[in-house]
Amino acid sequence: MNAFASTLATDPFHARFGCALPRTMRDEITWQHMSWTNFTDRFSPTTGPLRLGSWTADSAAGGRTAFDATFGVGDTIIACAATTYGPIEALTSMLHNAGFRIEILSFHQQIIGDETATFVLTEHDGRREWSMGMDTDAHLSAVRAVIAGANILHR
Template identity: 45%
Template sequence: MTILTLDTDMFHAAAPKGLRAESADLTAAQFHVRYCGHTGPIRLGDWSPAGSRSAEFTATLEFADHLRTVVATGNPVAAMTSALYEEGYPVEILQFHQRHTAAGTATFVQCECNGRRGWGAALSDDSAESTVRAMIAGVNRLGR
């Protein structure tokens, strides 16, 4: 995993219009805490490209009592949605926005899980990792 220095003002500015409106009263730092939070029932334990093709990846998800490794080729949204569903998190992605910034790829997803809706966001130098982290942030936010 690559650790990036986050320019929270830039990250907040990259958010889609609906999310910026929803979070208009938050500072950039508060936005990061609310939408990119790393607390909740699911954590990304490990991330790595699975092969020589950039569309392959391996993600290890940490749940309260076990680990699950997801190896996928292609679409990280489909792979994560399937894995989360099998773990009891029937998440649906309602909106997906990705922006390439000077700091990396910013991903914003609006999720619905068990009748609740909320946004998750993440930043990474790898677009697939950014997607996976945003999805986890969204599901964790809904689980609070």
């Protein structure tokens, strides 16, 4: 069995959806027959210091979009707004202003049936972590992946 086939045999994402994870993620992570529950707990946590409340987008002038969001940070609800060319630019600006500084080093999306899976490699203070988000909306999938990355890096 070649190395790629061996990796797929232990990849919980491949086992569930029949699609391989991004190559760089596969190469960097030791799977050790991780279950789907363990995989989502590790790469798409639903708990952490940051929770998404709402996310909306409206067209603005000059090809830009006005994004509004609410986040739960501890016991506090904060409202954020940014007008940018895309949701990830808006989100990272909002997170930065809320004290969750991260850099996105790698970004991958795959269509899985009716959903989009987004994988991001994020960094904060020299620590790098992969995260994942899934949603029927590709933009929300990306937002969920970045928020998961922020939660992993800011625990």
